Amino acid sequence: MMAARTGSAYPATGLPRPDAGLAGCRAARPTALASAFAREQSRAASDRGFLVTSSPRLSVVWDERFHDYDFGPEHPFSERSRELAVRLLETVVPPADPGPIEWLRSVPPAERASLERFHRPEYLAKVQAASRARETVLLDAGDTPGFPGCYEAAARIVAGADRGLGTTLEAGRPAFHPAGGLHHAHPDRASGFCIFNDVAVAVSRAVDEHRKVAYLDIDAHHGDGVMYGFYESGRVLDIDFHQDGRTLFPGTGFPTECGRRDGAGLKVNVPLPPGAGDGALRPLFHRIVPTLLRSFRPDVIVVQHGVDGHVGDTLARLQYTPAAYADVDRTVLGLARELTRGRLLVTGGGGYRADSVSRVLARAGTILAQVDAPDDAAALPARWREEYRAALGATAPRTWGEHPRPAPSPWRREDEEKLVGVLESTLGVRLPRPS
């Protein structure tokens, strides 16, 4: 998710500015992460404890009415790319009963009580009014317009995340909600194409039910709505990899923003410079995520799987390749098996090129469903390529992994060590040395 402008606009959250120092997360809390770290380091890598014995192995939430979340043909965000991901996943893993994927296809809009887990009643009333208005009403400074039926459309996306969360908690298998991931919406306002924050509502429900949540966000934009929404919560570990807020909307997500009160030391921001690429994401992900999750010991993992970090994206410049996304997906699935007995909700997110969004999310589905994931060189199905052409009037890529050539990355090994050092100092943890 994201907005069409760039810059350093800072949201009116009432929270300290990123450079305000936050008086040190270490001082505020002797960090559960730090105290648990040494113990967790000795955990055997073979601590699996989760065995897939039944079919299906993944639940996918997709209702054709998710399309109703539509800002119009001129707007950069479209659920059409997610629909093409679903079609591709259906093509390579044909629906069957029983089969490796359970499809949840009928999702009514979320009830008001569900939305109120995260959103304020006054804001819900404002969206309801915009939803009924005959003329377009802007819901934020300009990127997120209301439209007829926007309340129900956004509430249906929320219900998708809620359904996915309920399914994974109950069934102990991963759930995938490609249409979701609207991580910029705040309790009282829309932001960055996001009217309601489906992932935050799902996290709120898990917290309300006394669960600990590890929230991972790999969208190119900082997941500000989720992070600030749980900034003081000791039940939410939030780890967010994104393009540096000095170069991209929403202008937040600095390492010094590390949580407050019970949440101190549990909000982990990993900003990367434009052009960073796989050489930045992959080693940092492997050094940071398993270590902190093993220390925190979540009950469920929630992933916002934006694809706007993909090389060639029209709004961000992180230059990740499909191989990096597949690596992240396999790592996350392994951690869910190890730590949460398979309780994992993965949503979609931003991504403004249909060719990358569709293939990356579809391959994520194959990895989560534990079927043979196609490798980069494998050809895409001819039937899907025809659907792609019919939907977009453009030629589909030929293989799963072809992508624009990344420009040379400015990221150096010393940049990784410097960032790791800042995180260790801010969070009061020690991260593994480079492998």
Ligand SMILES: [Zn+2]
């Ligand atoms: Zn984004």
